Amino acid sequence: MKSLKLNTLIALLALLLVGQANAQTPYEKGMKAALEQLFSADGGKENWQNAANKFERIANVEKDKWQPHYYAALAYAWMATKEETLSLQDEKMNRARKLVETGLEASPDNVELITMQGYADMLSIAFDPGTRGQTLSTRVFQTFGKAIQMDPTNPRARLFMAQMQDGTESFFGQGHEGSCQTLTKAVENYALQKDNGDFSPTWGQGAAEQMLKNCQKPAEGEGN
Incomplete structure (x- = not known):
């Protein structure tokens, strides 16, 4: 009987500890x-x-x-x-x-917020490229460049930089070696990215991997 009561007490304590471990703050x-x-x-x-x-x-x-x-x-x-x-x-x-x-x-000087500043400007260009491309593009490149310099391992800064490079390369009829190189590094950074539990961003990996697949496709007409 004592053994049964002791086992029950241990089980209850275990459940209590699990509940405490899983407890979340209102913020979380x-x-x-x-x-x-x-x-x-x-x-x-x-x-x-x-x-x-x-x-x-x-x-x-x-x-x-x-x-x-x-x-x-x-x-x-x-x-x-x-x-x-x-x-x-x-x-x-x-x-x-x-x-x-x-x-x-x-x-x-938060690199994710600075990257978001560039992302906002990049989208604004996409909404009205004819008017805004010339005036905002330099600023966007500078913003992403700053973010990469602050944290070379940040994958989102490189992903968005690659998107800007890709658009510029397409506009001028250039090859996509530059953007694909940046994408390769972005995907590598995503693979090393860890969730540190403080709700810092981890998103964008799927988009980077899909863009990199496009880099790996043969150029139009190649192999014919």
Whole structure:
């Protein structure tokens, strides 16, 4: 009987310890829920707006955290890609930029936020390339270059740099050796990337790998 009671007590203590280990703070619960919505397979403006709202609520409470601002900015950037007019696209991108700026106040010289600044400008070029390509492209290259210099292992900075290089190469009718070389390094960086548990970004690997596959395809007409 004593042995049975002792075993029961041990089991209860074990369950208690597991429960404590799995306990999450309100910040962790909120971030996980918002991230699940942001990266949901369903996607779409409504999901992204709901996710952005959650991140902004978290940011208003956790003022020392940069991650909620980053993901809210990402959500608005993605929403902009679904808008049909330039004014609505710019409205979303301006919101994204303000969120990045606020995030930089909490975490100055943060490479992910600086990369997001370049990403926002890159999308703005895509929305109106004829008007903005000449004025913004240099700034975007400089921003991604700065991010890479700050952290050569950051895969997103290299992925977006490769996208800019690819667009420039296509515009001038050049080969894609430069962008493909950058992509190769981006994919290598993604392979080494670790989730450190603080909700820092890890996204973009699938896009980098798909772009690299295009690099590995034979050029049009080759082999005929």
